[in-house]
């Protein structure tokens with residue numbers, strides 16, 4: 248049994264690679280934004296470079312490393328090692344990421360959806376310790392869900408369980424990045440916030456958000472929307488409230504379907520604080536069967552931005568020993 252694992256978290260704009268020990272501590276980390284929103288070959292190069300930069304710097308003999316796990320922000324078939332699609336990295340379609348990276352770095356690799364790994368990380372080392380049936384909901388660029396049942400990550404028949412973002416909650420509603428209309432993602436996510444911001448800007452409404460708009464509708468970041476809200480911009484406040492409300496609707500769906508004892512929530516948009524979470528609690532209350540409202544505990548993440556890398560390490564220890 249080896250002491251260390253490598254976890255690599257691949258998001259739309261950054262890659263974080265870390266060495267994790269069996270206590271769930273990140274002992275070294277390497278981060279890069281070199282690949283941002285590029286096509287697969289650039290991203291695969293960046294993953295390879297991040298891995299070797301990490302190994303060169305960490306001072307740990309590679310023979311003491313149990314294995315490598317990649318967390319990817321997209322719809323992933325982990326057992327087949329495929330990235331099926333990613334709304335953050337549009338050029339990705341059925342890419343055999345696991346085996347391609349394994350060949351490049353000369354080590355076996357595990358591939359899993361990033362939110363699933365955050366769930367595993369929080370379950371083993373964070374807010375989910377001691378629970379048995381737990382869900383992890385991420386409120387960030389997208390809206391992700393990781394499901395732990397009886398202490399095991401549940402990934403479903405083709406590895407895509409928990410793709411909550413694309414559940415339709417507003418039939419005939421606004422367009423989503425997936426091609427459908429009225430998905431949770433169109434509201435309860437960074438992508439959804441930006442979409443709503445443009446809806447108001449394009450209607451010619453007076454809002455501080457207009458300063459961030461570009462002709463090609465480049466995403467307006469959640470932090471800009473929060474800043475405008477804090478300056479008293481009514482449109483910014485309204486869209487954060489709508490987004491938060493739908494996040495609460497999403498939490499009710501999780502509780503109704505999975506019946507976990509605990510839902511841990513995390514992700515960059517947790518920084519919206521009560522502006523989003525007061526309406527989220529309302530959205531949850533108004534959408535759940537009243538009898539289920541007290542059936543679970545709701546807790547914020549403990550591992551923060553390291554959840555993905557730590558969860559990838561936990562996956563290696565779980566799968567490889």
Ligand SMILES: [Zn+2]
Nearest residue numbers: 413423425430
């Ligand atoms: Zn969708």
